[in-house]
Amino acid sequence: MMLWRFRRLIEAYGADPARWPPPERAAALALLATSAQARSALEDVRRLDALLAADRRPAADASLAASVVTRATAQPQDRAERSNRRLEPGGWSLPRLWPQAAGLLAAALLGFAIGWANLLPSAFGGDEIVDLSDYVAGGGGAEEPLP
Amino acid sequence: MTDATDEDLMMRIGTGDRIAFGELVRRHLDRTVGFAQRVTGSRGDAEEVAQEAFLRVWTKAPTWRAGNAESGTARFTTWLYRVALNLSIDRRRRPIHDPLGEAAEPPDPAESAVETIAKSQLSAQVAAAVAALPERQRAALALCFYDGLSNREAAEVLSLTPGAVESLLVRARRSLRQTLAGAAAEFLEVVP
Numbered sequence: 001m002m003l004w005r006f007r008r009l010i011e012a013y014g015a016d017p018a019r020w021p022p023p024e025r026a027a028a029l030a031l032l033a034t035s036a037q038a039r040s041a042l043e044d045v046r047r048l049d050a051l052l053a054a055d056r057r058p059a060a061d062a063s064l065a066a067s068v069v070t071r072a073t074a075q076p077q078d079r080a081e082r083s084n085r086r087l088e089p090g091g092w093s094l095p096r097l098w099p100q101a102a103g104l105l106a107a108a109l110l111g112f113a114i115g116w117a118n119l120l121p122s123a124f125g126g127d128e129i130v131d132l133s134d135y136v137a138g139g140g141g142a143e144e145p146l147p
Numbered sequence: 148m149t150d151a152t153d154e155d156l157m158m159r160i161g162t163g164d165r166i167a168f169g170e171l172v173r174r175h176l177d178r179t180v181g182f183a184q185r186v187t188g189s190r191g192d193a194e195e196v197a198q199e200a201f202l203r204v205w206t207k208a209p210t211w212r213a214g215n216a217e218s219g220t221a222r223f224t225t226w227l228y229r230v231a232l233n234l235s236i237d238r239r240r241r242p243i244h245d246p247l248g249e250a251a252e253p254p255d256p257a258e259s260a261v262e263t264i265a266k267s268q269l270s271a272q273v274a275a276a277v278a279a280l281p282e283r284q285r286a287a288l289a290l291c292f293y294d295g296l297s298n299r300e301a302a303e304v305l306s307l308t309p310g311a312v313e314s315l316l317v318r319a320r321r322s323l324r325q326t327l328a329g330a331a332a333e334f335l336e337v338v339p
Contacts, residue, residue, distance in 0.1 A: 012316040014292060021298055021309070048324050052292060054266060055273035057181045060197070065176050068198055069169050072205035077163060079209050 001027035006038050015046040153223035160208035168208075172201055175224070178294055179231050185289040186235035188278035196234045203230055228296075228304040232286055239282070269330055276326040284319035287312050 013019045159167035184193035290301040298309040
């Protein structure tokens with residue numbers, strides 16, 4: 001591990017190796033064992049950690065826990081979505097889905113039929129398709145001059 | 148009961164098991180309040196956030212599903228943190244907050260009065276400096292430094308990549324280092 005990466009690692013995660021991302025921990029410790037600069041950087045970060053750790057929060061008191069339980073359990077649980085689980089992967093059931101499946105199949109068949117019909121020669125014949133390119137390109141009508 | 152995983156408890160809560168719910172509250176209330184307090188900057192708001200978050204645990208339990216078990220027990224806590232984070236951000240955006248440090252940790256009887264005061268002042272200064280950080284930096288710091296989540300778990304809570312979480316942490320700690328430079332020197336004079 002390069003020193004710059006070590007510095008960034010400890011700047012982000014602090015001086016405690018247990019908090020470093022596991023894939024980089026061994027390399028960081030190896031650098032620490034051989035580099036005085038790395039050890040010096042770690043000492044700086046350790047001081048900041050100690051300072052931040054001074055912000056201690058008191059534990060929640062027991063009355064809060066009791067209040068949380070009492071208030072929450074007075075409410076009904078949301079069971080509406082539980083029945084929908086059968087529609088989720090792994091839990092869906094064909095009998096419940098067949099109307100939707102039939103509708104989807106009908107729409108697909110209709111789309112296929114329309115698409116197939118448009119591929120057939122036109123009822124008016126291919127020769128009757130008017131080529132408008134001359135008009136668009138200016139061959140078929142004088143273009144109005146811009147004012 | 149105490150051996151049951153959070154996910155096991157959630158399954159039981161989903162069937163209306165109040166004892167399982169009480170156990171889950173006991174396990175996670177402190178950290179939920181602590182996390183919410185760091186994000187909202189207010190103990191009162193944090194307790195309200197915890198009330199609301201656990202109300203959602205109770206009401207959503209029947210439809211809640213454990214995620215991919217790849218990261219083990221982190222799944223329930225990740226979800227709970229995300230709920231608490233969103234509720235905290237909503238609270239934080241309200242204009243009125245009660246004062247920081249209103250619920251300081253009780254003094255340690257082994258400390259001298261001077262030490263107690265110094266630590267209490269330092270705690271308030273650090274809390275104020277953390278509260279002044281931008282929202283996402285504050286949340287990343289609370290998750291990784293104070294609550295000990297890995298960068299991957301924090302990334303899941305914050306819906307970011309681990310690299311983005313790392314950047315937030317670096318910026319947060321650089322900012323705090325500057326803000327607290329004076330506080331550190333004063334504190335070391337009193338409590339070497």
